[in-house]
Amino acid sequence: MRRPWxxxxxWDTLDGTHPDPLPRVSVIVAHYDQPGExxxxxxxxxxxxxxxxxxxxxxxxxxxxxxxxxxxxxxxVRQEDQGFRLAAVRNLGVRASSGxxxxxxxxxxxxxxxxxxxxxxxxxxxxxxxxxxxxRHADFSxxxxxxxxxxxxxxxxxxxxxxxxxxYARSQDLLEADDRSYRFVIGAVIACSRxxxxxxxxxxxxxxxxGGEDWEWAHRMWQAGAVVAHVSTAVAWxxxxxxxxxxxxxxxxxxxxxxxxxxxxxxxxxxxxALWSDTVDVVMRLRGAHSTAAGFIAADSFLATFPRARLxxxxxxxxxxxxxxxxxxxxxxxDARVTWDLARPxxxxxxxxxxxxxxxxxxxxxxxIELVDDEGTSLxxxxxxxxxxxxxRWGGSAAFTxxxxxxxxxxxxxxxxxxxxxxxxxxxTSSFC
Numbered sequence: 001m002r003r004p005w006x007x008x009x010x011w012d013t014l015d016g017t018h019p020d021p022l023p024r025v026s027v028i029v030a031h032y033d034q035p036g037e038x039x040x041x042x043x044x045x046x047x048x049x050x051x052x053x054x055x056x057x058x059x060x061x062x063x064x065x066x067x068x069x070x071x072x073x074x075x076x077v078r079q080e081d082q083g084f085r086l087a088a089v090r091n092l093g094v095r096a097s098s099g100x101x102x103x104x105x106x107x108x109x110x111x112x113x114x115x116x117x118x119x120x121x122x123x124x125x126x127x128x129x130x131x132x133x134x135x136r137h138a139d140f141s142x143x144x145x146x147x148x149x150x151x152x153x154x155x156x157x158x159x160x161x162x163x164x165x166x167x168y169a170r171s172q173d174l175l176e177a178d179d180r181s182y183r184f185v186i187g188a189v190i191a192c193s194r195x196x197x198x199x200x201x202x203x204x205x206x207x208x209x210x211g212g213e214d215w216e217w218a219h220r221m222w223q224a225g226a227v228v229a230h231v232s233t234a235v236a237w238x239x240x241x242x243x244x245x246x247x248x249x250x251x252x253x254x255x256x257x258x259x260x261x262x263x264x265x266x267x268x269x270x271x272x273x274a275l276w277s278d279t280v281d282v283v284m285r286l287r288g289a290h291s292t293a294a295g296f297i298a299a300d301s302f303l304a305t306f307p308r309a310r311l312x313x314x315x316x317x318x319x320x321x322x323x324x325x326x327x328x329x330x331x332x333x334x335d336a337r338v339t340w341d342l343a344r345p346x347x348x349x350x351x352x353x354x355x356x357x358x359x360x361x362x363x364x365x366x367x368x369i370e371l372v373d374d375e376g377t378s379l380x381x382x383x384x385x386x387x388x389x390x391x392x393r394w395g396g397s398a399a400f401t402x403x404x405x406x407x408x409x410x411x412x413x414x415x416x417x418x419x420x421x422x423x424x425x426x427x428x429t430s431s432f433c
Contacts, residue, residue, distance in 0.1 A: 004127055005390065005399040008365035009177050011122055011129065011229045019124035024054050025116055026099030026194075030089050031107035032062040035069065037239050038107040039145035040152075042074060045105075047148065050116040059107075060093030062086065086187075087203035087213040094194075094202060100124070102197055106188040109135060110149045111236040119191045119234035122227070127196055128393075130218065130226045132174075133189035133234035136160055140239045153237050161242045173230040178363040179219075179267040179337065181228060187214025189236050192221070199393075200224045204264075211257040216264045223337060225389040225399070266308075267337065268359065274307070282309040282358055283336040287343050289315040294413045296320060297422045297432065298345035299327060305351040306358070310334055335385065338362070342380035347417070347432050350409025357405070362386040367400025371407045379407050 006013050027045060031038050038059065045057055057074045063081025070076045077096040079089055094102060101120045105111065115133065122129035137158035167184045168174065174181055200221050207213035222228060262272055266279040284302050286295070299311050299321055312328045313321065321327045328334065338358050348354060357369060367387025371379035390399035411433045421427025 005394055006126060006227060007399060007401065008367075009175060009227050009229075009363075010365065011126070011227050012175055014122065014125055017125060018121060022051060022054055023100040023120070023124045024056065024098065025050060025101045025103055025120050026056045026058055026094075026097035027103045027105060027116065028090055028093035028097060029057065029059045029105050029107055030062065030086055030093065031059055031064065031068065032089075033064040034107045036145060037110075037140075038068075038070075040140065040149070040239070041105060041107055041110050042070065043146050044110045044112070044149050045116075046071075047113050048111070048116045049113050050120075055116065056097055056099050058093045058097045060089045060096070062089040084209055085205070086210075087207045087217075088205040090187075091202045091205065094197065097194075100194055101191060102194055103191040104187060104189075105236065106238075108239045109188045109236045110140075110152075110239065111234075112149055115234050115236055119189070119231050122229055122231070123191050123193045123196075126227055127193040128225055128227045128390075129229065130185065130190065130192045130196070130221050131229050131231050131234070132185045133191075133236055134230070134232050135186055135189045135236055135238050137238045137241055140237075149237055158241050168230045168232070171230075173232060174228050176364075177222070177228045178360075179222065180269050182215045182218035182222060182265065184230065185214060185218035185228065187217070188238065189234070190214070190218075192226075196221065196224070196226065207260065209256060209260070210253060212260045216261060219265045219267075223385050223389070225386045225393065271308075277308065280310050280334050280336040282306045282338050282340070283312060283334050284309065284340040284342065285312040285314075286345060287314050287341070290345050291415045292320060293417050293419045294345040294415055296419065297347050297413060297417055298342075299324075300422070301346075301348040302340075305348045305355060310336070337385050338382060339385075339388075340380055340382050343378065345413040346379050346410050347413050347422075348410050349429065349432075353408035354410055357382060357407075362400070365401050366403050368397070368402040370402065370404040371410065372404060373410070373412060374406060377412050379410050379412060 059070050059076045061068050061078040062085055075096055077092050079092055101123045119131050119133045122131050138153040138156045140152055143152045203213050203217050263277050263279050266277050266281040310326050338361050361382055362384025367384050369382040387400040391397050411429055413432055417432040418427055421431035
């Protein structure tokens with residue numbers, strides 16, 4: 001029997017494999033007051049090469065004024081007009097659907113005939129797969145909605161966003177995805193399994209202005225262990241230019257989106273550079289009780305290396321550290337992108353290696369690193385949230401690999417390190433180890 005997971009993000013190991021039998025697919029079309037665009041998209045969905053008896057179309061309307069016309073075989077659900085609520089209306093569409101695989105479109109994004117089949121192949125094979133299609137752009141003004149999309153787009157193509165095409169090329173269609181690849185998941189052309197959607201929790205309905213809800217969702221899916229892929233053969237045509245080319249594009253809108261995502265995505269390049277965030281990216285968990293000097297140096301060197309991380313100490317008696325809000329005394333379990341679990345204190349004298357290891361963990365096939373020093377002494381275990389989620393989901397650790405590595409610049413602390421050498425900045429390893 002084929003296993004329901006791949007190692008890391010290696011969706012390419014399923015190239016050439018197709019689901020048998022095909023699953024029931026629900027296409028959720030988000031709509032607001034675009035009758036012409038909606039008609040064109042529904043005509044294109046009726047022309048899909050996916051078996052019609054396995055294809056369910058749900059139009060989720062965000063409070064359009066007046067009547068919304070859809071064919072008898074299309075489900076229509078509506079919510080009151082309370083402003084821009086794309087996240088909420090997508091969730092509403094999902095609740096009204098019944099498919100094993102969910103495919104999301106916007107009303108002004110028209111799929112080519114093979115779109116649904118191509119985009120849903122991986123989610124049908126892998127419950128963790130999140131796929132994003134290729135959104136192209138054309139000017140459909142003056143063309144009847146029932147004209148085939150390929151014919152309608154011919155000679156009317158508009159520029160595709162170069163930054164997106166470059167990202168897909170550089171990452172081999174997101175095969176080499178990382179913690180910032182959420183930026184390349186475009187909500188108008190995505191698909192996933194219902195199982196993964198329900199587990200992670202759907203779109204965040206607190207997003208009530210244009211943009212960002214798809215990126216927050218994609219990042220949350222990635223952190224839950226999703227397999228992310230760009231499917232270039234799944235083409236849908238947006239009626240009009242990309243966002244940056246539209247008349248209503250503005251810096252205020254772009255800045256508002258960035259501000260909204262600051263606390264939701266706490267990874268370098270997305271989070272504030274120094275300002276405090278309640279969302280935790282890295283945690284060190286130090287187990288057991290240790291000397292005051294060793295605990296202090298371990299805490300200080302860790303937070304000097306990862307200033308916006310959190311330190312969890314099982315020793316609730318370590319009162320000398322309680323004034324730092326980044327230190328948690330007791331056994332509180334914080335969820336983080338990477339957790340460093342230690343049974344004994346360590347000191348970080350050269351942070352370069354450990355910073356790089358933490359940044360890369362979980363982006364490739366390695367989900368856990370067992371750290372040792374030159375003599376084989378344990379320096380703890382680094383583990384990504386993605387690996388933890390996969391193990392919880394599948395009951396084993398085989399969906400990521402584990403490596404044992406000699407950590408550079410990290411050393412086990414003896415119980416009586418020279419504290420004055422640490423705070424004075426003049427001690428070498430002989431002062432601490």
